Amino acid sequence: MNNVKILFKEDINKFVQICLKEAKVIAPFKTTYGDTIFSPVTSPSEVVIDHGYENSIIPPKEFFLPQEETMLTYGRYKEGYKFKPSLADESKRIIFGIRPCDVSAILFLDRFFRSDIEDIYYLKKRENTALISFCCHEPQETCFCICTDSGPFLTYGFDLQFIDLEDRYFVEIGTPKGEKLIKFNKNLFKDVSVADEKLRQEIVESTKNKFKSARAYFSKTIRKLSEGKVDRNVWDELGQRCFSCGGCSYVCPTCSCFDVADLLRSRDGYSRIRTWDSCMFAGFTKEASGHNPRLEKKDRVCRRYYHKLSYQYVEKNETHGCVGCGRCIVTCLGNINMPVVVEKIRRS
Amino acid sequence: MKKIIKELNIYQPHSARIIKIHPQIQGHRLFLVKFEDDKISRNFTYKPGQFMELTVFGSGEAPFSLSSSPTRPGIIEFCIRQTGKVTDSLFRLSPNSLIGIRGPYGNGFPIEKLENNDLLIVAGGLGMAPLRSLLRYVLDSRERFGEVTLIYGGRNPDDMLFKYELLDLLDSPEMNCLLSVDRDDSGTWPACIGPVTALFDRIKVEARSTYAAICGPPIMYKYVLEKLFERNFSYDRILMSLERHMKCGVGKCGHCAIGYKYICMDGPIFTYQEALDLPEAV
Ligand SMILES: Cc1cc2nc3c(=O)[nH]c(=O)nc-3n(C[C@H](O)[C@H](O)[C@H](O)COP(=O)(O)OP(=O)(O)OC[C@H]3O[C@@H](n4cnc5c(N)ncnc54)[C@H](O)[C@@H]3O)c2cc1C
Ligand code: SF4
Ligand code: SF4
Ligand code: FES
Numbered sequence: 001m002n003n004v005k006i007l008f009k010e011d012i013n014k015f016v017q018i019c020l021k022e023a024k025v026i027a028p029f030k031t032t033y034g035d036t037i038f039s040p041v042t043s044p045s046e047v048v049i050d051h052g053y054e055n056s057i058i059p060p061k062e063f064f065l066p067q068e069e070t071m072l073t074y075g076r077y078k079e080g081y082k083f084k085p086s087l088a089d090e091s092k093r094i095i096f097g098i099r100p101c102d103v104s105a106i107l108f109l110d111r112f113f114r115s116d117i118e119d120i121y122y123l124k125k126r127e128n129t130a131l132i133s134f135c136c137h138e139p140q141e142t143c144f145c146i147c148t149d150s151g152p153f154l155t156y157g158f159d160l161q162f163i164d165l166e167d168r169y170f171v172e173i174g175t176p177k178g179e180k181l182i183k184f185n186k187n188l189f190k191d192v193s194v195a196d197e198k199l200r201q202e203i204v205e206s207t208k209n210k211f212k213s214a215r216a217y218f219s220k221t222i223r224k225l226s227e228g229k230v231d232r233n234v235w236d237e238l239g240q241r242c243f244s245c246g247g248c249s250y251v252c253p254t255c256s257c258f259d260v261a262d263l264l265r266s267r268d269g270y271s272r273i274r275t276w277d278s279c280m281f282a283g284f285t286k287e288a289s290g291h292n293p294r295l296e297k298k299d300r301v302c303r304r305y306y307h308k309l310s311y312q313y314v315e316k317n318e319t320h321g322c323v324g325c326g327r328c329i330v331t332c333l334g335n336i337n338m339p340v341v342v343e344k345i346r347r348s
Numbered sequence: 349m350k351k352i353i354k355e356l357n358i359y360q361p362h363s364a365r366i367i368k369i370h371p372q373i374q375g376h377r378l379f380l381v382k383f384e385d386d387k388i389s390r391n392f393t394y395k396p397g398q399f400m401e402l403t404v405f406g407s408g409e410a411p412f413s414l415s416s417s418p419t420r421p422g423i424i425e426f427c428i429r430q431t432g433k434v435t436d437s438l439f440r441l442s443p444n445s446l447i448g449i450r451g452p453y454g455n456g457f458p459i460e461k462l463e464n465n466d467l468l469i470v471a472g473g474l475g476m477a478p479l480r481s482l483l484r485y486v487l488d489s490r491e492r493f494g495e496v497t498l499i500y501g502g503r504n505p506d507d508m509l510f511k512y513e514l515l516d517l518l519d520s521p522e523m524n525c526l527l528s529v530d531r532d533d534s535g536t537w538p539a540c541i542g543p544v545t546a547l548f549d550r551i552k553v554e555a556r557s558t559y560a561a562i563c564g565p566p567i568m569y570k571y572v573l574e575k576l577f578e579r580n581f582s583y584d585r586i587l588m589s590l591e592r593h594m595k596c597g598v599g600k601c602g603h604c605a606i607g608y609k610y611i612c613m614d615g616p617i618f619t620y621q622e623a624l625d626l627p628e629a630v
Binding site: 081 | 357407446608613
């Protein structure tokens, strides 16, 4: 069992203050439009964790794989050209109030960027960032992390995990990094009583029944996709509904494909940048010869779901590529989203 | 979060200098390149079939097959066709210009497996670029391989990459070099004239002890495979180089994915059997 503590809600701002002293804090923040986004904050009053805030529009992957990131710069010098790596800001960061589904997605990306050849741009930022996860007791209508085994309560992956017990938080310590944050202010954190443990258990149990609308039954779909037994009509139909806008990939916390370009950014030279890309764009696979192996939209929709769900990828990534955050449900204009596609394939 | 194992930036190119540029056929040139840093240059080695990412300053980065062979270290060669942004700027450079270079990437040909076997190399168009590396490698370590046959065809003599070098091999006792063009208006072509498929009828290969290495435009694969099946080649003795749009070269950007493999990491060389098992391949 993880090391556990109690933090009273009246002390939460003090804890945020401690975090602010320790590191740069990134937390859920309400924009003037009423949207929830993750943003660097400077005071506890900016943090919205208390009223069952909805999932951020853009997932926190943006703090590890930014939508646009400079990889290196180069310019002309006396001796010719010189590349200068542009490594990330290495200051310590805390993502405060991250949701369990998003933590699971970051674990997924960790494995990917670490596998075979290490991607230092991602890993450096990751290494310097602590994740303080807040469990969800009031899932949104679009949430289905319960079907993907990536929430609403985690057993590992977080540095600290907070579970709301009405007037207090049940705090679980997942790593030494998390432990350190608590140690700084021992008197804020109280010992856990038997009653606390019991209430925690009750909340964990009762939350499971609160998932309603969005559901995805994966196993049959995974089998069909992996064995190439999906009816062609399914892809035809989905392809007709897709606008190739790429929104589904951008908002998906486990999608990580990127494009690379060299741009003239300043008087002394060029920047090599990487930007989010999407396998739903026609140009994603266009080859120098003009040949395009995924010319049609249906082929690209098929590709996206094959990557997310096929057994071949599950084996490679240790899990399927969906954490049930529901963002694709909110984003896609064509109503192509994980639960819908899983269901269509399952029934086909 | 575990510690980062190597503090190494895989995306960081090294400086390299263009030593020479040999004109090839229309729109194609052979670039001879050397690392600026002598130490890197000395320690650099690779396998035929691997590729590198080249940076042309101000334009960007693109993948190109190594056309030279590691048996001749020091200078590395790329046979490049002008097709767009990066290659346009590359063609504007002159000898002594600096470029960026990183790699080698990809699996390359399984040389250890090929040793002591006969080899049938079939090239079409720019497919000669990686296969020239294999050919040189094999000829430079001749005793480690059995019979070697090259089949390479083009529309006319002005279409043939590495033309003079290959014509020199026509009478070589080391190998069987079969070159053919569809048409020859100049009347000076010393090798065969006719469809490249006809060359298959002139070769004797023992399918059980031969590896076939193929690289060319997609349409070429179709007829070459037919010819190989006629001769009972088993699927795991046919090696093909697959091409996909690539960005990073190191398995991260996702562009080159095909089925559950990444061409830049698991390929570009696949056996026909492996390619068949990929849902999106041929
Ligand atoms: C493993 C591998 C080995 C290659 N070896 C050689 C070689 O030896 N010689 C050679 O001449 N060419 C080779 N190519 C093709 C070469 O990479 C492309 O011609 C080059 O990327 C085009 O870049 P560009 O900026 O000049 O063209 P662009 O202006 O970028 O584009 C022209 C066209 O090429 C497509 N394209 C762009 N970038 C890539 C890319 N990275 N990969 C594939 N298509 C792309 C575009 O969609 C567009 O249709 C190889 C490609 C791969 C993947
Ligand atoms: S599936 Fe939906 S969100 Fe994704 S590219 Fe198509 S229209 Fe856009
Ligand atoms: S596929 Fe949809 S629900 Fe699943 S993780 Fe991606 S955005 Fe979230
Ligand atoms: S080229 Fe980026 S993943 Fe293969």
